[in-house]
Amino acid sequence: MSLTLADLKPGNRVRIINVDTADDAVVRLMSLGLIEGVELEFINSSLGGDPLELRLYGSAISMRREQARHFHVENTD
Amino acid sequence: MSSKVETVKVPLEKLTATLPPRASVALVGNPNSGKSTLFNRLTGMKQKTANFPGVTVEKRSGKLSIDEIPIELIDLPGTYSLTPYSTDEKITVSVLLDRLENETTIDAAIAVVDATRLYQSLCLVQQLIELNKPVMLVLTMIDVAKQDGIQVNIEKLRNILQGIQIVSVVATSGAGLPEFKSELVKLITREYGDKDSFWPELREKAIEIQAQLSQEKAATPVHEIERALIDSTVEFDDPTLMGHVSSTRQSLCQDQAPVAVEARQRFLLSKQIVEQVQTSAPPVSQWVARLTTKINQPIPATLLFFLLMAVIFQAVFAWATPLMDMIDNATAGTGQWIEGLLPTGMLSSLIVDGVIAGVGSVIIFLPQIIILFLFIIILEDTGYLARAAFLSDKAMRSLGLSGQSVIPLLSSFACAVPGIMATRVIPDRRDRLATIIAAPFMTCSARLPVYALLIAAFVPNTNIGFLNLQGLVLFGLYLLGIAGGVFTAFLLKRSALKGPKPSFMLALPEFRVPNLQTVLLKLLDRARIFLKRAGTIIFFVAVIVWALSYFPRSESIQSEKQAAYQQAQATLNDEALETRLTDIDNKAAADQLSQSWLGRSGQFVAPVFEPLGWDWRISAAVIASFPAREVVIAVLGTIYAVGAEADEATLSERIQSASWEDGTKIFSLPVVIGLLVFYAWCLQCGATIAIMRRETGGWRWPLFAWTYMTLLGYSAALLVNFLF
Numbered sequence: 001m002s003l004t005l006a007d008l009k010p011g012n013r014v015r016i017i018n019v020d021t022a023d024d025a026v027v028r029l030m031s032l033g034l035i036e037g038v039e040l041e042f043i044n045s046s047l048g049g050d051p052l053e054l055r056l057y058g059s060a061i062s063m064r065r066e067q068a069r070h071f072h073v074e075n076t077d
Numbered sequence: 078m079s080s081k082v083e084t085v086k087v088p089l090e091k092l093t094a095t096l097p098p099r100a101s102v103a104l105v106g107n108p109n110s111g112k113s114t115l116f117n118r119l120t121g122m123k124q125k126t127a128n129f130p131g132v133t134v135e136k137r138s139g140k141l142s143i144d145e146i147p148i149e150l151i152d153l154p155g156t157y158s159l160t161p162y163s164t165d166e167k168i169t170v171s172v173l174l175d176r177l178e179n180e181t182t183i184d185a186a187i188a189v190v191d192a193t194r195l196y197q198s199l200c201l202v203q204q205l206i207e208l209n210k211p212v213m214l215v216l217t218m219i220d221v222a223k224q225d226g227i228q229v230n231i232e233k234l235r236n237i238l239q240g241i242q243i244v245s246v247v248a249t250s251g252a253g254l255p256e257f258k259s260e261l262v263k264l265i266t267r268e269y270g271d272k273d274s275f276w277p278e279l280r281e282k283a284i285e286i287q288a289q290l291s292q293e294k295a296a297t298p299v300h301e302i303e304r305a306l307i308d309s310t311v312e313f314d315d316p317t318l319m320g321h322v323s324s325t326r327q328s329l330c331q332d333q334a335p336v337a338v339e340a341r342q343r344f345l346l347s348k349q350i351v352e353q354v355q356t357s358a359p360p361v362s363q364w365v366a367r368l369t370t371k372i373n374q375p376i377p378a379t380l381l382f383f384l385l386m387a388v389i390f391q392a393v394f395a396w397a398t399p400l401m402d403m404i405d406n407a408t409a410g411t412g413q414w415i416e417g418l419l420p421t422g423m424l425s426s427l428i429v430d431g432v433i434a435g436v437g438s439v440i441i442f443l444p445q446i447i448i449l450f451l452f453i454i455i456l457e458d459t460g461y462l463a464r465a466a467f468l469s470d471k472a473m474r475s476l477g478l479s480g481q482s483v484i485p486l487l488s489s490f491a492c493a494v495p496g497i498m499a500t501r502v503i504p505d506r507r508d509r510l511a512t513i514i515a516a517p518f519m520t521c522s523a524r525l526p527v528y529a530l531l532i533a534a535f536v537p538n539t540n541i542g543f544l545n546l547q548g549l550v551l552f553g554l555y556l557l558g559i560a561g562g563v564f565t566a567f568l569l570k571r572s573a574l575k576g577p578k579p580s581f582m583l584a585l586p587e588f589r590v591p592n593l594q595t596v597l598l599k600l601l602d603r604a605r606i607f608l609k610r611a612g613t614i615i616f617f618v619a620v621i622v623w624a625l626s627y628f629p630r631s632e633s634i635q636s637e638k639q640a641a642y643q644q645a646q647a648t649l650n651d652e653a654l655e656t657r658l659t660d661i662d663n664k665a666a667a668d669q670l671s672q673s674w675l676g677r678s679g680q681f682v683a684p685v686f687e688p689l690g691w692d693w694r695i696s697a698a699v700i701a702s703f704p705a706r707e708v709v710i711a712v713l714g715t716i717y718a719v720g721a722e723a724d725e726a727t728l729s730e731r732i733q734s735a736s737w738e739d740g741t742k743i744f745s746l747p748v749v750i751g752l753l754v755f756y757a758w759c760l761q762c763g764a765t766i767a768i769m770r771r772e773t774g775g776w777r778w779p780l781f782a783w784t785y786m787t788l789l790g791y792s793a794a795l796l797v798n799f800l801f
Contacts (some may be wrong), residue, residue, distance in 0.1 A: 021337045025580035030340035031158050032584060033197050038348060047375045048471035051480070051581055057196035057351060058227065060585035062467045067580065 003075070005054065005068035008042035014073035015039045026070045032061055039076055100265040101149045101181045103172060105205060106189030107198050108155030109460065109586040111217035113137075114248040115189060116152040117595050143258045146265070149181070157197065157584075158343075159204045160308045160336050164501040173208065174301060185211040185265050192222035192229055192245065193587070195355055199347035200340070203275040206241060208300050211269040213260060214238065216245040219253075221589075226358035234354040239272045249592045276342050279303055282329055286321045307335045369588045378468055382461075389452045390552045391545060393445050393525070400444035405727055408437035426627055427620070430718040435619025438714035438728045439611050439707055442526035443604065449522055450603045451596070453491045458591035462487055463583060470581050476563060477570030479503075479581040482512040486562065489519035490555075491603070493765045497772055507574040511566045513772060514782050517765050518562030518758065520555045522607070523707045527756045528554050530710055534729040535749045557757045561789065610705070619711045622701060625675035626716060631668070638665040670716070689755075689791070690748045690798045692737065699755070706761035747801035751794035759790030 008014065016036050021027050033056060034040075043053040043060065051064045106112045120139025137152040153172055154165035161167040175182045188205050190198040205212050216229060235243050242260045246253035274280035283302040290297065297318065305311040305322045306329060313319055330338045372378060412433045419425035456462055462484045470480030481503050489496030496516045503509040520528075528551055536547050570576075638661055645657040670676050671693075679697030686696040694716045702709035710728070717731040735743045760766070760783050769779035 019337070021334050024334075025582065027334045027337045027340075028162060028580075029582055030337050030344075031160065031200070032582070033200070033340075033344045033347065035341050035344045037345065043370075044374060046467050046470060047379060051467060051470050053373075053467065053585060057194065058225065059194045059197050060587070061582070062470075062585055063582045064470070064580065067582065 003073050005040070005042070005052070005063075005071040005073055006065045008052075008073075010042060010044050012042040012075070013039060013077045014042070015076050016071055017074050018072040020070040020072070023067060023070055025067050029061070029063055029067060029071075033057070033059070034061070034071065040073070099147050099149070100184045101151060102261070102265065103151045103153050103183045103186045104189055105153050105169065105173065105186050105201070106155060107157055107191065107194065107201065108584065110155065110189045110191040110194070110198065111248050112155065112189045113152060114592050114595050115215065115217060115246065116150060117592075117598055118248050118251060118254065120150055121598075143262050146262060148261070148265070151183070156201065158200050158336075158339070159304060160339065162504055170304075173205070173210075174304065183210065185213070185269075187261070188212055188214045190214055190216050191218050192216045193218055193225055193227055195229060196344075196347050196351045197584070199350055200343040202238065203343055203346065206238065206272050207274050207276075207280075207303070209271060211264050213242040213244070213264045215257060216243065217248055219245045220247045220250075221587075228356045228358070230354045230356070234350070237350050237353065241272075275346055276339075279306060279329070279339075279342075282306065282325050286318070286325055289321060290315075290318060307339050309335065372588070373464065375468060378464060382465060382468070385452075385456070385461075386555075387544075387552070389449070390555070391548045392452070393448050393529075393548070393551065395545065395548070397444040397448055401441050404437075404441045404443070408433060408441065409727055412437070423627065427623060430627075430715055431620050431623025432616065434714040434718035434728070435623065435711035436611055436616050438530075438710045439526060439615050440608070442529060442707075442710075443607060445525055445529060446522050446607050447600060447604055449525060450491055450600055453488070454596050454599045455591050456487070458589070458596060460586035460588055463585050466583060467585060474578070476567045477575075477578075478508055478511060478566060481581060481583065482508060482515075482566075485512055485516060486519055489516040489521060492521050492523070493517040493519065493762065494768045497765070497768050500772070504580075505576065507570070507576040510773065510778060511569045511574050513769060514569060514778065515562035515566040517760050517762065517782065517786065518558050518565065520558040520757065521762075522603075523705065523762065524554075524558075524756055526707050526710055528753060530713075530729065530732075531749055531753055534733050535744065535746075554753060554757055557754065561758050565785070610707075614705055615708055615711050618701060618704075618708050619715055622675060622712050622715050625678070626670055626673050628674060629672075631672050634665055634668045634672070638662075675716070688798065689751050689794045690745065691752075692743050694735075695743070695748070695752070703761045704763040706756060706759075709756075747798045750801065751797040754797055755790040755794040757790070758786055758793060760786035 003014070005014070005016075016034065016038055019026065019030060019034070019036060021030070038056055041055045043055055045052050046062070049065075051062045052068055053060055053062050055061075104112050104116055116137065116139065119141050139150050139152075141148050141150060151172070153169040156166040156169045159170050159173070161170045171177050172180065173183060173186065186205055186208070188198070188202050190202065202212075202214060214234075216231070219229075222229065229245075231243050231245065235241065242264060244253060244257045244260050246257050248254075280299070280303065283299045283306065286302050287297065287299055297313065297315075301311070302318075302322065305313065306326050309323075309326070313322070326335060329335070372381060412429045415433070416425055416429050419428070465487060466480035466483040468480075469483045473480050473482055482500070484502070485496045485499040487496075488499050493516045496519065497513050500509045500512045500516070503512060532547050532550050536550050539546050541549065641661045642658065645654060645661065649657055671680070675697055676693065679693035679700075682700055683691070683693040683696045686699065691699070694713070698709045698712035698716060701712045713732065714728045717728060717735060732744055733742075737743055766779045766783060769782060770776055773779070
């Protein structure tokens, strides 16, 4: 469980395997559909490397690295 | 159709049969799902904006009538779930659950779903169906979905969603609207059967709780108990009910956050539904996707943003000039025409110097305002503002804010009032306050006329390279406003509003071609607001200022003038006489103005502004413009119209030649720069102060902002006058 959403490169495709809900902001991101089992594509990071842009099922979502760290993922490609 | 009132006898049974039921229907959906485009399509010009009772959230409602059934359509703020976080989302949930007092209950709901983001919207759709109110689903952006290679099997989706009606529309072109309308009529007229819960466990627990309640408390609806089980902010008066809810929540969620539990439950189902009903093929038009990806790279996106800004400032001057000249000449022409028509005296002065010079000088700026708003609306509707929030988050963090503050701040370039209202999406109160205080620093459309007048009059219309100097100065003033706001937010976040680091999350809307009808409706709305202000508050101020500048009339000045006239006529003739008479007229008018009430009060406050190099006329105009900053133009228009040379028809020419008694120009370089800086930083807007009071819940913050910004503007103008 070492790989998280914060460790990806543009074009990486991953699946969420575990969400650590300690952070309230992480719970809010879950209400946008970021739950275990969904697949994501890492699009890019913003100016200065933060926040990040991710794509799931056609929607682009942005979050900071701080929250991204709580989403544990595995590679699918 | 005749508008005459006719009395026709109609049998009673026929009358009741033709009197259809009124229905209130809510449009609900995720943010950027195309809800508002659909709303505009359906209601067109028949919409109004009001507030929900007791709260400051804007309520957009409109009327439409299908098969003679009058329907009130309510456009609710976008949300992802029935567990609200922001003020806007709270309203949507309260209206849907009929929690608001004095608000019409919703008879049915239309779930607006972006076909390209089906997965994300299905959580809200499940929750809506469980409310046991008639619900139908509208799939929007079907055309975009097709281009992206996405196909939705509507029959299958309908089966999974327990047979609710589903129609697909392309709101931008109007395709599918007739079907939508007939389905909507069916929704509100036909029987709507009970629906099962998509989360049986939650429903069972809620029913158990309801069963334990005493007879009179049993009125609490099951779906309210369900929401309370997830959303701990929901409160009931009954302590036993509260106790049941919290112990059940414990057994339902164990140690997990209830919202996380619900998200897992709902989105697992959403994922299964999407896998069953949606097929994806490679996108039809690859180039749009490729272009969007390219443009959205951090560096191209930033460059594009600045390029857009530069174009906006050029356009505001270059495109508007011909139109403004037309309005300007028309105003001046009307003034001269009326002057020729009426005998010289009070009435002529009121109309020409008061109303036409005052209101006219503000109306000139309509073309510039429209161009500015056109750009801002397009930026909003293409989804570019959200992109700007994403790009600027890191920079905003160094100020102690998040990218979420950028959208309200960019909206404030149009007007600080909607800008401050847009801060509701910021969850943290301290961040929200800092953004509210920074918002009025952004150059709003009411500052634009003030800048435009002074720039057009005093900055040469030349080019530096390919850039127009006037546009460049205007750009500099916008930067000055931004600097003031950024500096203030920085200070506040390090002192009074110190707090934990704000988080940031945002669903980034896709780049979309804005819908022409929506853009035009919004533009029309802004133009109407601007003209309404010109017709009411500015008209009112112009007339008052005229009266203050016209009265009292001094008899001695009048008789002096007569004496001087007679002496001139006796000693001079032809051209020399003409010049002399004009001089006498001007001196008399200037003397009258200076001893008028306006002159006296202007001279009374002048010492305050003397260190800035302003004469009493500017001082009076600045004071009068504290309720609304663009009033300064109307006041200057009126003041300089009284006693102006005949060949100086426009305000711009009049202020260029205005001089002190010793002949030096009043509007010297330091005075012009000082005035610009003063207007850049001063809070001269009653509407902004009122909205600040409403949004912050007291006078403390608006008073602070007013004092702080006035002092800042004054000190800056003082410094400018001292330095130059």
